[in-house]
Amino acid sequence: MNPARPIPAVLQTPGFAHYSVAWSPFHNSRIALASAANFGLVGNGRLHMVSLIPGVGGSSAVKLDKQYETQDGIYDVAWSELHENQLVTGSGDGTLKLWDILLNNFPIRSWHEHSREVFSVDWSNIKKDTFASSSWDGNVKLWTPEMPRSVTTLHAHLSCVYQALFSPHQPDILATCSTDGTMKIFDLRSPAYATGAATNSFTHPLSAAVLTVPASGAELLSLDWNKYRPFVLATAGVDKMVKVWDCRMIQSANPSAQTIGGVCEVQLPGHEYAVRKVQWSPHHPDLLATASYDMTCRIWSTNPSAGGSKLLQVHDPHTEFAAGCSWSLYDEGLIASCGWDGKLFVFRA
Template sequence: MNVLRAPPAAVQTPGFAHYSVAWSPFHNTRIALASAANFGLVGNGRLHFASLAPGPGGASGLKIDKYYETQDALYDIAWSEVHENQIVAGSGDGSIKLWDVMLNDFPIRAWHEHAKEVFSVDWSNLKKDTFLSASWDGNVKVWTPERPRSVATLKAHTSCVYQALFSPHQPDIIATCSTDGTIKIFDLRAPAYASGPASNAFTNPVSAAVLTVPASSTELLSIDWNKYRPYVIACAGVDKVVKIFDCRMAGTAPPTSQSVGGACEVQLSGHEYAVRKVQWSPHRADVLVTASYDMTCRMYVPDV
């Protein structure tokens, strides 16, 4: 039997390509888009706010409610977990801005500590007054909106950090991935992070990870924590393969193995080009999806 399906709701943003999209955690009809002119290579950016609304014949429609102009490309966004109208955005000029959808024209907070593009931001859903930024300068920074400077700086990698994410299970655990092909796990409670009278994490960034997983010989572009298995993380990147690691199995590989530092449970292939994004399902522990430069989106049910 043929089932007639309504076409997907769509909206055009002429001149601006999208780098990130995020649902509001408070409103199931509100989304935000991080956008850039000229595909983020040069030029300004825009933060779009859109909402679902009834369209012709009762079908859902998508409309742009408002947008903010920025001087450089926007690469990632993360909604506040405590304020329904606020969202943080990472920019190509190294700045981070906090916007309030109820206010016009200008951000309500701005920070500029990164030396290169801010390519990833993530708001903790456990420590809800805290968010992360990750930059091509190799640093990851921890922020709270009320402070004029970052709370801590991690010299996570010596090259680009493509993504940094809080663990959904432990508020002080952070995972990162980088051009160097490694996943690193940081624990903000570790003694190495303690600040003395003449030292702090802002002027003396910490680089010690509690676990380093050499996951790939090429760039890692994306990671995601499993929402139901606290120590399991998926990664993907330029080698076109999705890999799933169990962080509890660190150090169990033979000394000559390239995977020392973490046990790879599963490798999933199928993409023809680099995998730009990997994400676990928020509803099931055994489902993940990927988006690739081969113009396909794939769903996997790995046997883990």
Template sequence: MLHTPGFAHYALAWSPFHNNRLALASAANYGLVGNGRLHLVSLGPGPGGQPALSLDKFYDTQDGLYDAAWSEVHENQLVTASGDGSLRLWDVMLNDLPIRAWHEHTREVFSVDWSNIQKDIFASASWDGNVKVWSPERPRSLTTLHAHQACVYQGLFSPHQPDLLATCSTDGTLKLFDLRAPAYAAGPGANSFTAPLTAAALTVPAAGTEVLALDWNKYRPMVLASAGVDKVVKVWDCRMVKLGAGPGAGEQAVGGVCEVPLVGHEYAVRKVQWSPHHPNVLASAGYDMTCRVWSTTPTAAGTHLLYIHDPHTEFVVGCGWSLYDEGILASCGWDCKLNVFRI
């Protein structure tokens, strides 16, 4: 366990290059007002086979940090999402300032995701309703999607198809965007920077309330998990679609079949992540101060719940599987604590 007094954690990210390196996106005063901090953490062997954590370095920011994503190209670089609408690219070999910064979003940036297929781009999702695609080498965004009329909580690239991106929102939907779709062909002099793209390839009415989190299954293309205010983790097969009236004008692809609802959290679920090692295992974190591990196939006892991790004393808002060790999971929360544990 690592304790960082004064800074509540919003998200964690495992390095794709080092099996013992994590980043923590944090904010003072629970992210409501005040500074942010990016923590860099190392994992080592500890007593009893449990991991031991050490804080290597931290960077202070003028506003709270809500998410972080490691570069898929440079082992020492990562990007952070900030409450002031900005994105910053950091190099962990440098001691103070970010090496690049962008500020196009007009509200909090709540999610960043680095494509692990097209490794030179990343995406950001904001409460301004927009998702933007970026290159670290460009001074402004490559593409803007006006994905939802309300807050966008996450925007994630598919791990199977480089031009497919999923979003979730306050409006209760998941949406899939195909960046190659003919609907995105701009007219003369038009571009997505000045005229954001809005046409979703698929809209999934996932909940009657806010959808706070989503994740792609790493083994099954077009299968996603969602979670939110309704306290249920839902697994969707987005290949089961039909034409119907979407949230916007006209007909569009809507649907998606909920394969299994995973019920057990007592309050809203803030994070969901599929295991990178097993196609039927996923983890979730929620306001009930727990991190839970599920199987989409029932156990011999007839339950989907495999494990509950409950040492946190405040909201658990982040969780993530180790990319190298299938038995290790990390969780972080508003109690200013990062827990890394073997299940």
């Protein structure tokens, strides 16, 4: 595709609002969409499988390949890091489902341990047999596809955990964000997680974070790890602000004790309403994308040129809340955005 032709390709899915979009880690043309009827308030869910079709002269199109129905809205989707045709979804009824896109109609596995909505799922790109889910019940659970139940439960927050993400640098580090306005980092190797002979992490959930960052006075809706700088994360939420944090003070003298801190390196004001999604570029250490309830997706630089603006681009064709954005893993300028208007856009930054 030609960078001089930034006209977005668009796909409309009538009746279903999009909550999340994810590019395949194996194929540069596969996209998954997590969707829900009636804006996710009540009704069915749908997983859309989409292909990006390059055209003549740098133009492109997106094509709906397949869709899967669920009894409740789907809030998030993550591709398997092990199997190119598998992916996991989280639903409003507290279930997780594993799908194989070579099969029709039904998931190949389902789990139901969360007592409330599952709002995020994330597949570890280091421990490739492990994925995580976070829920409005305040818990984060770790899973492997072969096991009939979760392998670890974290009592991460007292209220809704909007997102839980594995570190792309260290396999046992996990970050969470919540309605309580904090970002927490968990180290699964910490002595705080040791269990005795009569206990296990399934019946006695773990809860001790090694670092708590009071990132906002309002709800934190999203976070992401920088792909090039370990322990640098971005957060975003209801206060309309995107913040970049240096959390290297996680190296505590007492690893079993909770540390409160983290230094805010950069603040990125500009969105007019809550920021629903933040994601660092997988290709550049200083670029990130955001999606907001102000119906825009924006591209930012944390290290602009002298006299330049940190806000590089505003993508605003959505006519409802922009709920998700995702960078292509293979084409450094390509981004997908999705929203409650039932539209998927693929555009060039």
